[in-house]
Amino acid sequence: QVQLQESGPGLVRPSETLSLTCSVSGGSISTYYWTWIRQSAGKGLEWIGRVYNTGGTSYNPSLTTRLSMSVDTSRNQFSLRLAAVTAADTAVYYCARQFTAKRWDLPSGVDVWGQGIAVTVSS
Amino acid sequence: DIQVTQSPSSLSASVGDRVTITCRASQNIRGYLNWYQQKRGNAPKLLIYVTSNLQRGVPSRFSGSGSGTDFTLTINSLQPEDFAIYFCQQTYTTPNTFGQGTKLEIK
Numbered sequence: 001q002v003q004l005q006e007s008g009p010g011l012v013r014p015s016e017t018l019s020l021t022c023s024v025s026g027g028s029i030s031t032y033y034w035t036w037i038r039q040s041a042g043k044g045l046e047w048i049g050r051v052y053n054t055g056g057t058s059y060n061p062s063l064t065t066r067l068s069m070s071v072d073t074s075r076n077q078f079s080l081r082l083a084a085v086t087a088a089d090t091a092v093y094y095c096a097r098q099f100t101a102k103r104w105d106l107p108s109g110v111d112v113w114g115q116g117i118a119v120t121v122s123s
Numbered sequence: 124d125i126q127v128t129q130s131p132s133s134l135s136a137s138v139g140d141r142v143t144i145t146c147r148a149s150q151n152i153r154g155y156l157n158w159y160q161q162k163r164g165n166a167p168k169l170l171i172y173v174t175s176n177l178q179r180g181v182p183s184r185f186s187g188s189g190s191g192t193d194f195t196l197t198i199n200s201l202q203p204e205d206f207a208i209y210f211c212q213q214t215y216t217t218p219n220t221f222g223q224g225t226k227l228e229i230k
Contacts, residue, residue, distance in 0.1 A: 045212075046221070047212075047219040047220065049217075059217075062218070101176060106215065107214055108155060109171075110167075110169060110212070111169045114166065115165075116166055
């Protein structure tokens with residue numbers, strides 16, 4: 001079965017760039033939408049954005065000026081970069097897989113999740 | 124952004140009870156509403172997708188319904204393992220927004 005694993009730093013200094021990678025095992029990255037979601041006590045679950053295997057992206061407008069996502073099909077990985085972080089970006093970051101249900105046009109459920117990586121922004 | 128309002132924010136129930144949780148979207152989301160269960164320290168788990176489709180492996184005591192802006196998650200005959208936090212999510216437009224969560228506690 002498909003498994004996802006986030007990797008990256010647990011501590012990032014304010015104004016720096018947060019870089020996270022998600023490794024996909026047990027299946028190909030060549031289909032589905034690959035998604036980042038974060039969870040903090042203050043803001044609950046927040047959809048950050050997603051990247052398709054072709055490299056196409058969709059970002060949360062609240063983050064789009066600081067956000068970049070990419071996919072590396074040769075390594076079965078996808079990545080997130082969030083620039084100019086502040087304390088408000090402190091959260092548990094999840095990578096996840098989003099699918100499109102049969103007979104429906106748009107992406108729907110998020111059916112596979114990584115375990116999450118806790119990121120703290122602090123000097 | 125489409126706002127998704129979940130209610131109640133918390134709920135106390137007993138094993139064997141039937142409970143319902145509702146989500147209201149700020150505009151018509153044409154059925155693109157999912158439900159998740161989250162237990163402490165774990166990632167959310169998909170229960171129901173696009174209103175009423177039961178995710179593989181999820182017990183049939185979970186069901187979803189609704190249309191337009193109003194959606195419901197029903198849990199029949201609550202089991203001890205069902206006490207958790209439940210979230211809804213709309214995926215009709217981006218950003219795919221989540222409800223604020225419903226904490227289901229043992230009475």
